[in-house]
Amino acid sequence: MIEGVLLKGYGGFYYVYAEDRVWECSLRGRFRVKDQDFLPGDRVKILPDEENKATIEAVEPRRNALIRPTIANVDQAILVFAMTSPKPDLNLMDRLLVQVTDAEIDPILVFTKLDKYEEDLKTGSEELTIMDVYRKIGYTVFEVSNETGQGIEAVGAGLKNKISVLAGPSGAGKSSLFNALSTGKKLKTGELSLKSKRGRHTTRHVELMVCAGGLVADTPGFSALFLPDMNRLELAECFPEFAQRRSQCRFSSCIHDKEPNCAIKEALENGEIASSRYEHYLIFLQEVIAAERRY
Numbered sequence: 001m002i003e004g005v006l007l008k009g010y011g012g013f014y015y016v017y018a019e020d021r022v023w024e025c026s027l028r029g030r031f032r033v034k035d036q037d038f039l040p041g042d043r044v045k046i047l048p049d050e051e052n053k054a055t056i057e058a059v060e061p062r063r064n065a066l067i068r069p070t071i072a073n074v075d076q077a078i079l080v081f082a083m084t085s086p087k088p089d090l091n092l093m094d095r096l097l098v099q100v101t102d103a104e105i106d107p108i109l110v111f112t113k114l115d116k117y118e119e120d121l122k123t124g125s126e127e128l129t130i131m132d133v134y135r136k137i138g139y140t141v142f143e144v145s146n147e148t149g150q151g152i153e154a155v156g157a158g159l160k161n162k163i164s165v166l167a168g169p170s171g172a173g174k175s176s177l178f179n180a181l182s183t184g185k186k187l188k189t190g191e192l193s194l195k196s197k198r199g200r201h202t203t204r205h206v207e208l209m210v211c212a213g214g215l216v217a218d219t220p221g222f223s224a225l226f227l228p229d230m231n232r233l234e235l236a237e238c239f240p241e242f243a244q245r246r247s248q249c250r251f252s253s254c255i256h257d258k259e260p261n262c263a264i265k266e267a268l269e270n271g272e273i274a275s276s277r278y279e280h281y282l283i284f285l286q287e288v289i290a291a292e293r294r295y
């Protein structure tokens with residue numbers, strides 16, 4: 001028996017990645033009734049019968065499961081944004097960071113189009129780049145060019161043996177990144193480029209794809225504009241630079257809005273917290289409060 005990860009269920013079969021290849025699997029009789037219980041990302045044990053064919057014999061308990069997209073055992077979210085053309089939408093970035101953090105998934109920020117950005121820089125330089133702002137907060141940040149390949153290897157090293165979801169706005173370079181990470185490797189059965197996948201299905205099935213020694217899901221649904229169900233105190237917990245200073249606020253129930261002696265507002269005034277982050281926090285706070293009232 002060999003261990004693998006379920007990539008997708010399709011047409012009555014299950015495609016499992018194990019030992020560096022994709023196996024077309026059917027279910028053992030006892031699993032058939034609870035067919036719908038299988039999710040991409042599930043860790044399974046398979047028994048090969050013929051070449052590339054096998055049966056699923058066992059399923060491991062899940063560590064976590066996302067509802068949208070529906071994937072089990074997600075380790076990390078790769079949030080892809082272009083440094084330039086288009087300029088990164090920081091509101092969306094902070095929203096995704098809140099969603100991911102709330103789901104207890106590690107965020108990784110990948111900024112693309114480094115080649116274009118460096119060209120732009122020749123006309124004038126900024127003091128603290130957006131990338132530095134997020135690095136300073138403590139996030140893992142990569143700067144890459146999908147065109148020249150610069151920085152790609154470092155991103156790939158972080159994907160190995162992990163299940164990652166890919167999210168970010170249209171035009172950010174998600175497909176290009178996926179392709180850049182997959183170069184030099186001939187695609188095997190069950191592996192297709194992100195773009196050809198997208199072109200093929202109008203209704204998007206969630207599925208995992210083999211990429212840089214790990215598994216990656218393209219997740220359009222993850223850029224949802226609504227914040228997850230949370231209360232006003234939980235929101236600040238999703239901003240690491242707020243959470244870290246919260247105990248210094250005068251009131252333990254401080255939501256860092258109108259309260260006096262707020263450590264977060266002090267840090268904002270000192271320039272230790274980026275104004276865009278605080279601005280977005282306030283926008284999200286209003287949304288969370290409005291949602292609280294609805295229930």
Ligand SMILES: Nc1nc2c(ncn2[C@@H]2O[C@H](COP(=O)(O)OP(=O)(O)OP(=O)(O)O)[C@@H](O)[C@H]2O)c(=O)[nH]1
Pocket residue numbers: 112113114115116144145146147168169170171172173174175176177
């Ligand atoms: N110069 C440069 N162009 C890039 C880079 N990455 C992507 N592009 C270009 O940016 C455009 C959008 O890239 P895609 O990879 O299609 O973006 P996407 O995020 O998959 O977009 P959607 O499919 O709409 O979600 C394409 O024209 C790419 O060639 C990069 O690092 N440098």
Ligand SMILES: [Zn+2]
Pocket residue numbers: 249250254255256257259261262263264265
């Ligand atoms: Zn406060």
